[in-house]
Amino acid sequence: MLQVVFRSQLTTLLSYLDIQRLCLAAARNNRKASITGFMVECGGVFLQSLEGQVCDVSETLDRIYRDSRHDHIEIVYSEQDVPRRRFGVWAMNVMFLDDDIFWTKVFGSGYSCDEMLSQPMEPAFAIGVLAMAYRHACSVVGMDPAATGNRLGRIPRIRHMIRR
Numbered sequence: 047m048l049q050v051v052f053r054s055q056l057t058t059l060l061s062y063l064d065i066q067r068l069c070l071a072a073a074r075n076n077r078k079a080s081i082t083g084f085m086v087e088c089g090g091v092f093l094q095s096l097e098g099q100v101c102d103v104s105e106t107l108d109r110i111y112r113d114s115r116h117d118h119i120e121i122v123y124s125e126q127d128v129p130r131r132r133f134g135v136w137a138m139n140v141m142f143l144d145d146d147i148f149w150t151k152v153f154g155s156g157y158s159c160d161e162m163l164s165q166p167m168e169p170a171f172a173i174g175v176l177a178m179a180y181r182h183a184c185s186v187v188g189m190d191p192a193a194t195g196n197r198l199g200r201i202p203r204i205r206h207m208i209r210r
Contacts, residue, residue: 051123056090077137082199084133088143088159123169137199
């Protein structure tokens with residue numbers, strides 16, 4: 047299995063609702079392709095993980111590269127032969143990180159979503175942000191972050207897309 051973490055920037059800012067719709071469309075496409083993942087957004091910048099078979103993840107990345115809504119796509123981390131899905135609860139879900147109170151609560155003082163905008167992004171920081179946000183999102187909606195069982199990533203409900 048392949049895991050790819052990448053950062054991208056929107057070419058045009060979208061509303062929360064438009065980003066939620068984008069996430070739902072990605073989740074439906076990912077589920078068909080047996081891909082799971084998670085993304086966070088702040089100020090039009092996304093940090094996203096995709097997990098699945100190499101050909102499926104590569105095909106999905108190719109589609110993202112061709113999507114005119116994304117720009118400045120940067121692969122931050124990539125690992126083949128990952129033994130298990132790290133973000134397997136959802137086919138895709140999004141958490142909005144534009145709340146400084148959230149950053150202080152989850153990551154401690156001294157951090158804000160501006161950290162996602164810095165160049166270049168360290169892989170350990172990127173994976174840490176995704177992992178902390180994923181665990182937080184799972185806890186808010188009452189899901190075990192490690193329990194995927196035989197179920198392939200779920201399509202999230204709007205209430206699963208954590209805003210604050």
